[in-house]
Amino acid sequence: MEPTTLSRPARQTDEPGALAHDDGAAPPPSPAVIEVRGLRKSYGQQAVLRGIDLTVRRGEIFALLGLNGAGKTSAVETVQGLRRADAGDIRVLGLDPHRQRRRLRSVVGAQLQSSSLPERLRVGEALRTFARLAGDVVDWRELQDVWGLTTLRRTAFGALSGGERQRLFIALALVNDPRVVFLDELTQGLDPTARRETWELVRRVRDRGATVVLVSHSMEEVEHLADRVAVLHEGRIVACDTPARLVTRADGSVRTCFTLPAAAGRVRLDHLPGVDAVTRAGPAVEVVGDGTTPLLVAAELVRAGILPDDLTVRRPSLEDVFVRLVQRTTSGEVAA
Amino acid sequence: MTTATPARTSSVPARTTLAALTGLEARLLVREWAPMLFAFVFPPMMMLVLAGVFANDGGAAYGGADATDYYIAAYLGVPLAALALMGLPTALAGYRERGVLRRFEASGLSLTAVVCAQALVTAGLIVLAAGLVLAVAAPVYGLPELHDPVGVALGFALGTAAMLSLGVVLGLLARTARSAQALGLLVFLPMWLLGGGGPPPSVMTDVMQQIAGALPMTHVTDVVRDAWLGTGEIGRPLALTAVWLVVGLVLCAWLLRRRPDRV
Numbered sequence: 001m002e003p004t005t006l007s008r009p010a011r012q013t014d015e016p017g018a019l020a021h022d023d024g025a026a027p028p029p030s031p032a033v034i035e036v037r038g039l040r041k042s043y044g045q046q047a048v049l050r051g052i053d054l055t056v057r058r059g060e061i062f063a064l065l066g067l068n069g070a071g072k073t074s075a076v077e078t079v080q081g082l083r084r085a086d087a088g089d090i091r092v093l094g095l096d097p098h099r100q101r102r103r104l105r106s107v108v109g110a111q112l113q114s115s116s117l118p119e120r121l122r123v124g125e126a127l128r129t130f131a132r133l134a135g136d137v138v139d140w141r142e143l144q145d146v147w148g149l150t151t152l153r154r155t156a157f158g159a160l161s162g163g164e165r166q167r168l169f170i171a172l173a174l175v176n177d178p179r180v181v182f183l184d185e186l187t188q189g190l191d192p193t194a195r196r197e198t199w200e201l202v203r204r205v206r207d208r209g210a211t212v213v214l215v216s217h218s219m220e221e222v223e224h225l226a227d228r229v230a231v232l233h234e235g236r237i238v239a240c241d242t243p244a245r246l247v248t249r250a251d252g253s254v255r256t257c258f259t260l261p262a263a264a265g266r267v268r269l270d271h272l273p274g275v276d277a278v279t280r281a282g283p284a285v286e287v288v289g290d291g292t293t294p295l296l297v298a299a300e301l302v303r304a305g306i307l308p309d310d311l312t313v314r315r316p317s318l319e320d321v322f323v324r325l326v327q328r329t330t331s332g333e334v335a336a
Numbered sequence: 337m338t339t340a341t342p343a344r345t346s347s348v349p350a351r352t353t354l355a356a357l358t359g360l361e362a363r364l365l366v367r368e369w370a371p372m373l374f375a376f377v378f379p380p381m382m383m384l385v386l387a388g389v390f391a392n393d394g395g396a397a398y399g400g401a402d403a404t405d406y407y408i409a410a411y412l413g414v415p416l417a418a419l420a421l422m423g424l425p426t427a428l429a430g431y432r433e434r435g436v437l438r439r440f441e442a443s444g445l446s447l448t449a450v451v452c453a454q455a456l457v458t459a460g461l462i463v464l465a466a467g468l469v470l471a472v473a474a475p476v477y478g479l480p481e482l483h484d485p486v487g488v489a490l491g492f493a494l495g496t497a498a499m500l501s502l503g504v505v506l507g508l509l510a511r512t513a514r515s516a517q518a519l520g521l522l523v524f525l526p527m528w529l530l531g532g533g534g535p536p537p538s539v540m541t542d543v544m545q546q547i548a549g550a551l552p553m554t555h556v557t558d559v560v561r562d563a564w565l566g567t568g569e570i571g572r573p574l575a576l577t578a579v580w581l582v583v584g585l586v587l588c589a590w591l592l593r594r595r596p597d598r599v
Contacts, residue, residue, distance in 0.1 A: 082441060105444030112442050115435035120367040125360070130443055132356050135348045172443065 030057040033180050033211045034079060039088035041074050048074045050235035052088070056180075061202065061212040063226035065219070065322065070232045072215045073113050076182050079213075080110055093179060106134070109173030111166070113184040113215070117157040123168055124153030127175065134176035147171040147201070163194030170201055174208075181205055184215040199224055219319040229318075231325055238329045243318050248291070254315050256287040256294045258301070258308035267304045272296045291315075353445065357453035365457055371426065375418040376465050380472040382533060383411035387477055397538045399567035405480035408473045409561040410532040413495060415465030417527050417553050420499035421506065422520035424458045428507030429516035448592050451508075455500045462496050480565055487563030487570050494577045495556030501584025502552065508591040532557025552580035 034056035041049040048071045056062040066072045077083045079090055081097030081104055090097050095104045117126055124144060131140035144150050147167050152160065160168065166186060173181050183202060187195040202225055206212050216222055222229050223243050230240040239246055253276070260267075260283040270278045274290040275297075287297050294313040301308065365372070390403035398406040428451065431437045440450050473479060482488065506523065510516035528534065530544060531553030537545055548554045558573035 080442070082438070102444065105442075110442040112435070112438055115439040115442065117439055118364050118431075118436055120364050121360070125363070129356055129360050133348060133353055133443060133445060172439075176444070 030059055032056065033058050033093055034062075034213070035089075035091045036075075036079060037089040039075065039078065039090060040086045041071070041078055041083065042086055048235055049078070049085075052232075052235075052237055054230060054237065054240070056211060056213060058211050059206070059209075060227040061206050061214055061225050063214040063216055063222040063229040064232055065216060065222050065229050066232035067326065068217060070217075071235045072217075072232055073184055075232065076184060076213060076215050077112070080104070080108060080182055082110075082112075106176055107178055108180045108182065109176060109178035109210070110182040111169040111173045111184060111186060112182075113188075115169075117168075119156060119158030121157045122153065123149050123155050123157070123160070126157065126168065127153075127171060130172050131175040137177045138175055140175060143171050143174060146204075161194075162189050163191075163197065166190065166194075166198055167201065170198075170205065174205065174210075178210055180213065181210045182213045182215070185217070186214070187216075187218065187221060195221070219317065219322055223318045231322060233326050233329045236329070238325050239321075247316055247318055247321050253288055254291055254293055254313060256289070256297045256311065256313050258285055258311040259283045260285060260306065261308060264306045265304070267301060267306055269297055269300060272300060350449070353449050354452055354456075357445070357449055358456045361453050361457045362460070365461070372419070372423055372461060375415050375423055375461070376468060378418060379411050379414040379465065379533075380469050382414070383407055383469055383473060384476060386411075386533075387473070391477075397536050399536070399562070399565070401565045401567050402480070404477050405565055406536065406561065408469070408477060408480060409564040410557050411469050411473075412466045412492065412560050412564075413531075413553065413557040414528055414533045415469065416462050416492075416496055416499055416556065417524055417531070419458050419462050419465060420496070420503035421524045421527070422517065423461070424454060424500065424503035425507035425510055425516040425520045426513050427454055428504065429510040430513035433512045451504050451588070451592065454507075455504060458500060458503070459496055466492070482564055483566030484563040484570070487574075488560055491556065491559030491563055491570060491574060491577065494574065494581060495559065498552055498556065498577050498581035498584055501581060501588050505584060505587045505591060508588070527551050527553035530554065532561065552577065555580065 032055045034054065036052055036054040039049050039052040039054075040047070052075060064072045064075060074083060078085050079092060079097060081101040084098060092104055093107055095107075097104050127140040127144050127149070131138060131143070144153060147170060149164075149167060149171060152164060152168075155164075157165070157168070170183070170186075173183070183205075186202065187198050190198060199221065202212060202214065214222070214225060226243055228241060229243050229246065230237050231246075232238070241249065262283070269275060269285075269287055272289070272293065273296065274293050275287055276290075277288045279286045279288075287293060289296075294311075298311065301311075387404040387407040390407070393403040394401060394406070401409075431440075431450070437447060437450060441447065470479060502523075503520075506519050507516055510519050526547070530540070530548040531551045537548060540548060555573040555576040558568070559570045559577060562568035562573070563570050
């Protein structure tokens with residue numbers, strides 16, 4: 001039971017978990033690796049999750065997006081069996097996270113939002129020990145090499161930078177060769193360069209064959225990484241789809257702005273199909289319309305011999321959509 | 337319900353897990369020994385002072401033993417209490433506070449395995465610290481004659497197990513390292529003063545004796561000291577130590593089974 005159906009533009013890949021094929025045919029849905037029905041969780045009197053339904057399919061990067069305190073961490077930690085659900089049914093790879101925790105732990109990897117390692121523990125030592133504890137199913141030296149930790153192998157955890165710690169945490173999440181990896185606020189506190197490096201690492205995790213569940217409150221991160229995103233607000237999923245479709249569904253308004261050159265004559269744009277409004281402020285013009293408006297406006301301007309050199313197109317971002325969804329939900333209009 | 341491929345099963349034996357974790361904890365401890373300094377310095381220092389101050393005393397007040405011998409034997413138990421009741425809970429609560437336990441749990445390691453590894457490492461430290469008491473006493477005062485080595489070993493082992501179980505209880509109850517430290521100190525001080533490290537029971541008031549009788553440390557000290565010096569029967573204090581061990585283990589099991597919603 002998915003809040004919205006899965007439909008994603010083609011991504012060329014040979015992975016069995018690919019979400020769409022490049023031949024245009026409707027792809028068969030990948031098997032679900034996580035299924036959640038009616039998940040509820042409270043802390044004392046405070047309800048944090050108020051009945052969540054989710055399906056995560058194999059091979060995708062699935063993001064859970066929400067404000068701080070929206071219940072994202074509670075949701076993923078309950079799904080992993082690190083917290084107990086008050087109600088609801090959860091299956092991860094067919095396993096009950098609470099009753100079959102031990103079996104589940106051998107096939108999932110996790111980077112938790114607020115976890116740590118002993119300050120004096122060295123990088124190589126951590127990888128070696130955790131790999132051993134996971135049954136030596138992967139070569140920890142290879143993992144150390146792949147994640148750029150070889151030069152840091154003798155460095156204590158307490159001396160690592162934020163980005164280095166995250167690399168180590170991702171590597172540790174992979175020591176059991178997991179089929180599902182949970183990454184919670186992975187790039188929090190990282191500088192832009194480290195953040196982008198980390199995104200690349202997440203893609204590599206998926207490329208290695210794992211399904212990734214990403215928890216984030218960063219719109220930019222979700223737009224860059226996620227195949228699908230579920231927006232969690234006040235303990236409920238208020239929308240779930242691909243980032244692109246969420247944006248398109250929520251608001252199709254596209255703004256085309258330009259400045260008329262001084263010698264340009266008048267040009268009429270409000271008759272163009274899809275145009276909702278044309279606003280002029282001196283030579284500055286803003287045309288509001290649907291997704292085809294920028295092309296039609298540009299064609300009309302060319303036809304009229306007007307070639308503005310500052311034409312810009314502003315499409316709504318995921319952040320715009322997110323803010324609107326949150327405001328609508330808060331004011332009682334349930335969006336999804 | 338559609339699901340992807342079934343999960344494989346973890347096949348790491350519990351013994352391997354415990355050995356790996358214990359080795360890791362031991363290595364970390366070697367690198368961060370400063371917090372344990374108290375447990376190594378305090379007992380031999382106090383033993384030297386008290387055994388020296390009361391060197392000319394002895395007799396009935398000390399169960400018929402020489403005061404110096406009394407304190408040397410009694411102080412074998414002090415590092416045991418210091419490490420089990422202060423070092424272990426602080427380390428355990430510190431792990432919880434910093435999210436290390438969550439990291440371990442997310443990797444499939446049970447809280448029980450982490451607790452057992454820490455207890456094993458602490459047990460090793462206890463043996464070393466008790467050995468240090470004897471090593472310091474030997475050249476200064478000489479070691480008293482050992483009457484019942486089996487009784488001493490039994491009392492020391494049972495006492496270590498009992499105190500470690502109580503230390504684990506404190507560590508599981510405290511939410512932060514600082515609160516564990518405070519709690520540990522609160523428990524350790526009366527045990528040290530009334531349980532063998534302070535004045536002999538015969539010079540205590542009735543109330544103090546009653547309190548001392550209720551403390552597990554008193555029985556541990558009684559077993560070790562009486563077995564070493566031959567100053568009394570060890571059956572009763574040994575049984576009482578065993579009772580405390582059972583109490584500690586039951587509390588540990590309950591706290592571990594309760595498994596907090598978030599470790």
